[in-house]
Amino acid sequence: MRNALRRYVPMLEWGRAYDRTALSNDLIAAVIVTIMLIPQSLAYALLAGLPPEAGIYASIVPIMLYAVFGTSRSLAVGPVAVVSLLTASAVGQVAEQGTAGYAVAALTLAFMSGGFLLVLGIFRLGFLANFLSHPVIAGFITASGLLIAASQFKHILGIEAEGHTLLEIVASLLSHIGQTNILTLVIGVAATAFLFWVRKGLKPLLLGLGLGARMADIATKAGPVAAVVVTTLVIGLGGLDGAGVKIVGTVPQSLPPFTLPSFSLDLLRDLAVPAVLISIIGFVESISVAQTLAAKKRQRIDPDQELIGLGAANIGAAFTGGYPVTGGFARSVVNFDAGAETPAAGAFTAIGLAIAAVALTPLVYFLPKATLAATIIVAVLSLVDFSILRKTWAYSKQDFAAVAATILLTLTMGVEIGVASGVILSILLHLYKTSRPHFAEVGLVPGTQHFRNVLRHKVKTDPSLLTLRVDESLYFVNARFLEDLIQNRVSEGCEIKHVVLMCPAVNEIDFSALESLEAINSRLTDLGVGFHLSEVKGPVMDRLKTSHMLDVLNGEVFLSQYDAWSKLSPRHGVNAAE
Amino acid sequence: MRNALRRYVPMLEWGRAYDRTALSNDLIAAVIVTIMLIPQSLAYALLAGLPPEAGIYASIVPIMLYAVFGTSRSLAVGPVAVVSLLTASAVGQVAEQGTAGYAVAALTLAFMSGGFLLVLGIFRLGFLANFLSHPVIAGFITASGLLIAASQFKHILGIEAEGHTLLEIVASLLSHIGQTNILTLVIGVAATAFLFWVRKGLKPLLLGLGLGARMADIATKAGPVAAVVVTTLVIGLGGLDGAGVKIVGTVPQSLPPFTLPSFSLDLLRDLAVPAVLISIIGFVESISVAQTLAAKKRQRIDPDQELIGLGAANIGAAFTGGYPVTGGFARSVVNFDAGAETPAAGAFTAIGLAIAAVALTPLVYFLPKATLAATIIVAVLSLVDFSILRKTWAYSKQDFAAVAATILLTLTMGVEIGVASGVILSILLHLYKTSRPHFAEVGLVPGTQHFRNVLRHKVKTDPSLLTLRVDESLYFVNARFLEDLIQNRVSEGCEIKHVVLMCPAVNEIDFSALESLEAINSRLTDLGVGFHLSEVKGPVMDRLKTSHMLDVLNGEVFLSQYDAWSKLSPRHGVNAAE
The missing domain is CATH 3.30.750.24 (STAS domain)
Structure with missing residues (x-):
């Protein structure tokens, strides 16, 4: 009984050995991650088509539940770019953005995704994630990155645009380009250029100034915070919100609210396929990050327990005003680099974000949406990596076909068809190959x-x-x-x-x-x-x-x-x- | 050029060596097969929900086209039980039985199936048929045999009944059982009992009387003809058609008419999945029979050319009042046993059936539908073989799961879901197994x-x-x-x-x-x-x-x-x- 409990609640294991050193390391990591997460959470909520506070809420209770049930010492759970895009795509098909139905559908999606992950974990079905081959994942991430970046251009230009495929988005952008707001464009381009410079040029500069490598790394992650602070001050002090620059506006000062997903059968049916897709893609992203970080410290990750941890996190998101979450790459790496030793760092991050949700939300009133879009664009373009096409072409035409189809179909037919085609094509090509064996x-x-x-x-x-x-x-x-x-x-x-x-x-x-x-x-x-x-x-x-x-x-x-x-x-x- | 022609038209190969011995052997085989095919063609048309002449038409031009393009020396192409059932199931979903739309939909299904087979053959994609594993085929044939037998009970009882699953059919039979026509029941049961006896008891008797094994075999195949002749005479001479016994009635005296499939986009879309399914199941049945017979004479079968032969046969059926056809087991074995040497035997059979269509159709006016149902029931029950469950259970639980699912879902959810689930389950179980290798x-x-x-x-x-x-x-x-x-x-x-x-x-x-x-x-x-x-x-x-x-x-x-x-x-x- 006690062993079963310990298996399903890894916190009981690491909690017993928790000491003062671990505490101070975890606290430092939590402060750094919290500062990084505030603008990121607002931005990903925007990408998912939700009000900005949803991004903050989605980072509080889920991260705590993962700390109890998850097996990774470094994983930071919350909204991530690809899952936010998938959420926008799925929820956009059943409700209008900005309506109450849209938010409820997002909660429902998180609930279904959490339930599916829990079932997979309890029945130890984590191997299903293996059906996503590495090239298909790489192709999907690259194509999603492009789609996400394209979808954010409307905020940089200050215009309306929509669409779920690259062609639709570009056509929509072009048809509205005449309404471009020049001030928004200036802020958006400046923020984007600044963030690219932070990513590429700041670290060598800081290292040249004699800063340690780890501190230089962390400082570059604070770039988005600087961009947020500066552009918010410019708009607020300059009174430029009257000049057509779209701003975040009023964000309620509140702890995560208690919310309920919908149990309408129609909605559950409509969201079933996207929920499965989001679960599996989120799980694959999360487990890859967790395993990479665990290997560095010779720790072990239990994939089936990870499913339970992520399932609990998503169900938590569904009842506290969030939307689907998973372990994110950037935030987890920062957490690891900042010295987090146990999942308690995650819990402290959650407390930091809760304080921010109550105390700091009025400060982002004048934050331009263009700045958030800039942080998203810079973040996702680092995911875009076409070298997978060259690598697979050289090694295996079969893998190349799967990755090329995934990229092409994700861009032209949307994320769901894209990734589903990649999976099916990988399987069919494998069967074809074994049907004519050497x-x-x-x-x-x-x-x-x-x-x-x-x-x-x-x-x-x-x-x-x-x-x-x-x-x-x-x-x-x-x-x-x-x-x-x-x-x-x-x-x-x-x-x-x-x-x-x-x-x-x-x-x-x-x-x-x-x-x-x-x-x-x-x-x-x-x-x-x-x-x-x-x-x-x-x-x-x-x-x-x-x-x-x-x-x-x-x-x-x-x-x-x-x-x-x-x-x-x-x-x-x-x-x-x- | 000449080689290409010879590859795609195997007739050019065997035609050059055709001599008098081959001619006389082929003629004898053709007479025997023609006699066997007349009742069988009428019966399978009934099973497909089509007028009886459609079964005869479907055996004339298709068999000739296969003689030109096919590679098997013994295969006899025409309507078969499982494909007739699949036709009834697919066409029944888009049109009402007995309407002109129903017949046109059947032609369209044959046309699409033929086109799909031709495309597979030209692009040498015959390996796709390999995705149907032996146990899935065995399970599907067994379940289909049960479904077909159940669907024919209404003719034995002389009542109305319908349904695409075993449960639906049984429920429908039970709800109408009060309207049973006793005379029809007597004829149906007598015919069924006679045909079972012919199958099990006649051959030992004939062998005991000193008849040769081959002649005894052929005589037992003539059982249905005897049942047809006797029951037709009983009804006709006894004037019993007024007593509620359903008879075949007027069949037009005509060569196969020129017909056109429909090219309505809606119909093509609705029939696309069934057409693919019918093509692949028909191809698998046909190639198994062809290979078994070819191996006995050390002949070779080219699977991709077989696709072209069957494709041509189905397109021929679409333009001459038929419905989907394939190489049948029983008729091919009779053809082989009767000594057919080349596909010319098929062409002669076609001529025999054409003569029958013009000259003999008035003779079947008084033929009871119950007799045709009896021939179907006796034929398909020989396909039912649950031993595949025992064999796969002993050898491999994975194969057992696939065959059990195929049988269960075919009986309870219908033929299309049944076979599709079997295929998908086989593939998933294979992937699961290789995901945890030894x-x-x-x-x-x-x-x-x-x-x-x-x-x-x-x-x-x-x-x-x-x-x-x-x-x-x-x-x-x-x-x-x-x-x-x-x-x-x-x-x-x-x-x-x-x-x-x-x-x-x-x-x-x-x-x-x-x-x-x-x-x-x-x-x-x-x-x-x-x-x-x-x-x-x-x-x-x-x-x-x-x-x-x-x-x-x-x-x-x-x-x-x-x-x-x-x-x-x-x-x-x-x-x-x-």
């Missing part, structure tokens, strides 16, 4: 007991003995291929008296392949040709023994190919003497 | 150069050297598994200085797995542990050389695991001396 006719390497491909090596062969090595598990997708292969080879070579199927790379023989082997055996028996197996793996052999294949097999099962060669090749003695 | 820690078998599982064999190991053999291709679905596996093993064993990944069963390393290997290498480097590969296959090594994995690898790639052991195990000299 195989080799093998012969004996003189002076050894090894058998190698007759086309790649100088080996001894015997025309009465055909030995085929199939380099793939035998299962329904390639069962017919094997039948065709052997039938063709035997019909070509009239001298063949024995066929040996060499199986060191056959990791599975499923029922379809078993029936194919029986069909091959029966056809070869009719032709008076012996059919043998060699080097069958233990687990595969165990399985074969439960069938009647071994009873009907007209030949033998040899432990090694050399045994088969010794017994079946009549010229073997002569060759051995050569 | 792996083994291996050691040296004393006195040899072989390495075996430490748990299964008495082998020598070295605590500073961890050798893992993973028995699966490394790809995105199991990339993370490998990372976890090595991280866990290394964090357990502090003495480990070197990790060797033994790859004789790794048939592929995709881009995701490549990145995982790089991540493992970088983590092990941080821990001061060497990371090596051994026994990497040729094609996998060729691929790895195009990446920079081999540059960053902190260890070596060994040709054999024994080389790795010799070099990396410091105690090796001592052990070797033991």
Whole structure:
């Protein structure tokens, strides 16, 4: 009982060893992360189409729940760019932005996503996330980054625009470009340029001034805060909000409110697919970050417990005015670099943000939306990385096809179709490839007991003995291929008296392949040709023994190919003497 | 040019060698098959919800087109039970039975199915049919057989009933059972009992009377004809059609008419999924029969050319008053047993059926529908074989799950959902299995150069050297598994200085797995542990050389695991001396 509790509540483990050093390290990290998170939370709420406070609320209770249930010592949970985009795309299809229904739909999405993650975690189904291949994720993140950046241009220009695909967004921007507000544009461009400079130029400068590498890193993360403070002061002191610069405006001074998601069946049905998608993409992003950071300190991450931690965080978001959250890359790295030792750092961050929500929200009244858009654009463009196309092209055309399709379809058809197509295409290409497996006719390497491909090596062969090595598990997708292969080879070579199927790379023989082997055996028996197996793996052999294949097999099962060669090749003695 | 023509028109090949012996054999086979096909064609049209003549028309032009384009010498193309059921299910969703729209929808389905098969054939995509595993096909055929038999009970009882699932059909039968026509029931039960006896009892009787086995076989196939003749005479001479026994009635005396499918976009969209399904199921049934018969005479079947042959046959059906067709099992076996040597036998059968369509149709006016239903029931119940459940249960729970789901969902949710679920489940279970591959820690078998599982064999190991053999291709679905596996093993064993990944069963390393290997290498480097590969296959090594994995690898790639052991195990000299 206590062990079960400890398994599901990792806090009980690290909480026992918590001491003063850990406390002071966690506190310092929390202060730094809090300062970074205030503008980021406001910005991602804007991206998700929600009021700015939703971003802050989504960072408070979720981060605390993750601290209790999560296994990563450094992960910082909250709104992230890609999940915010997915939220905007999903909720935008069922409600109008700015309405109460929109906010409720976002809560519902968080609730469903949390429930789905919890179920996956409890039933230990985390492996489902593996269906997203690395190239598909990389392609999806790159395309999403572009989509997000494009969607923020309207705030830089101070115009209205909408759309879920790159084409729609660009067309909408162009049709409204005449209404560009010059002052907004100036602020937006200046903030963007400043933030790019902070990212690229500030760190070398600080290092040159003698600052430590870690402090320089942290200082560059404070760039968005500086941009927020300066542009807010410019608008507020200059009284420029009357000049058409859109500002954040009144943000309620409040702790996270108690909210309820909707349980309307129609809404649940409409949001089911996006909820699954958000859960899996959020989980993959989060677990990648968590594992990378854990490996640096030789800590362990339990993927199934991570699902429970993220599930709890999302359900927390649903009941406290937030929207779907996950472990974010940038914030977690800052947390790690700032010295966070335990999830308590997250809890302290939550307290910091709660104080900000109550005390600091009036200060962002004059904050221009263009500044928030600039922080988003600079953040997401660092995610855009087309080198995955070059890398996969060089290594595997199959992976290239999956990544290219993901990027293209995400940009042109939207995020959901894009990522779904990438996953389906990866699976189909994998099945296609295994449906035509690599195989080799093998012969004996003189002076050894090894058998190698007759086309790649100088080996001894015997025309009465055909030995085929199939380099793939035998299962329904390639069962017919094997039948065709052997039938063709035997019909070509009239001298063949024995066929040996060499199986060191056959990791599975499923029922379809078993029936194919029986069909091959029966056809070869009719032709008076012996059919043998060699080097069958233990687990595969165990399985074969439960069938009647071994009873009907007209030949033998040899432990090694050399045994088969010794017994079946009549010229073997002569060759051995050569 | 001539070769291309010969590839796409196999008739040019066998036609050149056609002689008098082949002609007489083909003619005899054609007469026998024609007699068998007349009642069968009428019955399957009834099953498809079409007027009886549609079954005859669907056997004339399609069989001739297949004779020109197909590669099987024995396959007989025409309406078959499962495809007729699928047609009824698909067309029933877009039109009312008995209306002109229903017949046009059936033509359209044949046209789309033909077009899809042609496209698959021209682009050589026949491998797609491999996604249907043997157990899924077996389960689907069994469940379809039950559904078809159930759907025919209304004709035996002489009542109305409908439904696409077993439950719907049974409920509908029960609610109308009070209207049972006793005379129809007597005829139906008598015909069914007679046909079962012909199937089970007649052949031993004929053999006992000294008839040859082949003739006895053919005589039993004539059972349906006898049932048709006798019951038609009973109704006609007894004047019983006035007593409520439903009869076939007027069938037009005509050659196949020229008809046009509909090109309405709505209809094409509604029928697209069923057309794909019918094409693939029809193709799989047809190619299995063709390959089985070809193997008996050492002939070859070209699957991609078969797609073209079946595609042409279906397009022919669409323009001549038919409906979707494929190569049928029963009729092909009869054709083969009756001695057909070339596809010309099919062409002669078509001529025989054309004569029947013009001359014999008035004779079936009094044929009771109950007799046709009896022939269908007896034919399809021979397809029902639940032993696949027992066999797969014994051999592989994974295959059992796929076949059980296919049977259950086909019976309860209908044919389309049933077979689609079977296919998807097979693929998901395969991916799940490969996502948690079998792996083994291996050691040296004393006195040899072989390495075996430490748990299964008495082998020598070295605590500073961890050798893992993973028995699966490394790809995105199991990339993370490998990372976890090595991280866990290394964090357990502090003495480990070197990790060797033994790859004789790794048939592929995709881009995701490549990145995982790089991540493992970088983590092990941080821990001061060497990371090596051994026994990497040729094609996998060729691929790895195009990446920079081999540059960053902190260890070596060994040709054999024994080389790795010799070099990396410091105690090796001592052990070797033991």
